Structures are given as structure tokens and as C-alpha cells.
Amino acid sequence: MAAPADHPLISVIVPVKDEEEAIAPFVARMTVVLDALRDTDGSSVAWEILFVDDGSSDATLPAIxxxxxxxxxxxxxxxxRNFGKEAALSAGLDNVRGATVVPIDVDMQDPPEVIGAMLDQWRQGYEVVYGVRRNRSTDSLPKRLTADLYYRAHNWMSEDKIPEHAGDFRLLDRRVVEVIRAMPERNRFMKGLFAWGGFRQTAVEYDRAERTVGGTKFNYIKLWKLAIDGLTSASTAPLRIWSYIGFGIAALAMVYALFLIARTILYGVDVAGYASMMVAVLFLGGVQLLSLGILGEYVGRILIEAKGRPIYVIRERIGQAGERD
Structure with a gap:
């Protein structure tokens, strides 16, 4: 049995929550893949797998x-406790020691066999090698449509472009990891942070499999919250857009007011209709509430950042997992 290396070539980060059934199959498959990897001189590479238990309530931790x-x-x-996947990934980045780091989900929908191809691209000089799904046939039609819409909206509003159909599964050079670790924000959208760091990036395509063990912990509500976090953390465009909308509505209201004044001067006093007045009041009220809601999203994030609380709290360490300097 191999001893843990002080500086492994590859560190695999696996965030988990209530995944007791998936731990053993994942370890069995992943260790075979990692043991088969070879360095440039033909020798086996040193590796580690770091599980981040994100507040599991089942037997996930005993399985690890x-x-x-x-x-x-x-x-x-x-x-x-459960801090969320983005915080769990941050905890993983803070506690791995490898020259390269690979975040991956425990469900094995992202095939670990692709890591070898990612490592080859890294040796060619790429600091970020992200996995791209050839298709999303394993997802439902609503999820595929909303995913396409989100990627397009994010890349339209943000200068930090994220690759379409790419998740957290990727290989990161140690320099990229150190840049992300230095980012102090508490509202973390990891795909956006990966994109913000820059460096030389390339893609490796793969086919995503159906999940066979356990069940997903994400639902549409959580995905919606993640999408909002991604947009608000990467861009102020929503605020700017509503500034433009407010200016446009104010301009139209001014034009309409001038029209009413002119018509009154020319044709006398006109009795306003109740229906048109209510439509105008309700429309403007709805726009104001929506704009306040968008503003509130940013203000709430300012409050979280101002508190300065840690992104996560570690309760227990297993093995040689320890925070890097």
C-alpha cells in the first residue's frame, strides 16, 4: 500500500453530502484510474483524494x-455543518497539496478516466483544463433549456466568460489554486472564480453518464439560487440594466406628460380613465419593486462580506489533511 506523498502530483477534491452509498464505488474506480497514470519517465504518479464532508447526516463520514x-x-x-458546495470546494482547495488539483463529484457522472487526458494537456503548458460535455442527454429538457439560457445570460453580462456545458470537473495548476485561495469573498461562485483567474485554458470533451448510485442533492430552487449568486458575483450588469430601464420609463412618462399638457391646452380638460390610471400605477409599482429586489440582492451580499465570517468551519480531519500555509 502506497504511503501518502508530501507533494503529490494530483490532488482530487470530492465534496460530499449524504453520499454513504457512493463512497466505496467511487474510491474503487478512482484509485484504479489514478494508479494507472504515469509520469513522463514512465513511473507511477503520486496522488491523494480529499473528501470534503459538507455536514452529512448519514454514514458518509464513517465510509470515508x-x-x-x-x-x-x-x-x-x-x-x-452544511455550508454548500461552493464552500466545500473552497475548503478542498485550502487543504490539498498537489501540483495539480481536480474537483469532481462523487456520483461518477463525470468519468475519472478523463483525468489522464487532462494531465496530458497540463504537461503541454495549460494551467486550466476543463471538462466539456459533448451533450446533455442525461438531463431533462427543462434543465437543458435553462442551462443554455443561463450560460448565455452570464457570458453576455459578465466579462468573465465561463465555458458552456462545463461544470466544476477540471484540472487546475497549483498557480491557479493559489490565486483562487487568495480571493477573500464569501459569496463564492467557483465557475466564475475559475474564469476570473485567467491563465491558459483548454477543453477536454467527454460523455456524461447517468447517475447509478444515490440521488442528486440539487433541485430547481437550489439551482436558481446558484444562478443568482453567479450573476450577482460576476457582474453589476443587472443594476446597470435596470438603470437604463428606469431612464427609459421616465423618458416615456415625460413624453406622455407633455402630450397630455398639449392636448389639454388645445382641446380642454380631459377626464382620465380609471383603467389607464391603474395600469400605469401597477406597472410602475411592479417595476420599482423588481428594481428594489435586484438592488437588495447586492445589498445582502455586501452585508455578508462586511461581516467577514469564515467561508467554512472544519470540525474534524481524517488522515493528513491540513491547511496549507
């Missing part, structure tokens, strides 16, 4: 501990 007993290269940090 059992895997660690069998192979000390499998390590973990357990968070004190």
Missing part, C-alpha cells in the same frame, strides 16, 4: 474513514 484505513492516500475534512 474506512477508505482511509485501507489507503492513507484517501484523506478528508469534515465541516461543522
Amino acid at each position: 474513514m474506512a477508505a482511509n484505513l485501507r489507503d492513507p492516500r484517501i484523506i478528508a475534512v469534515s465541516l461543522s
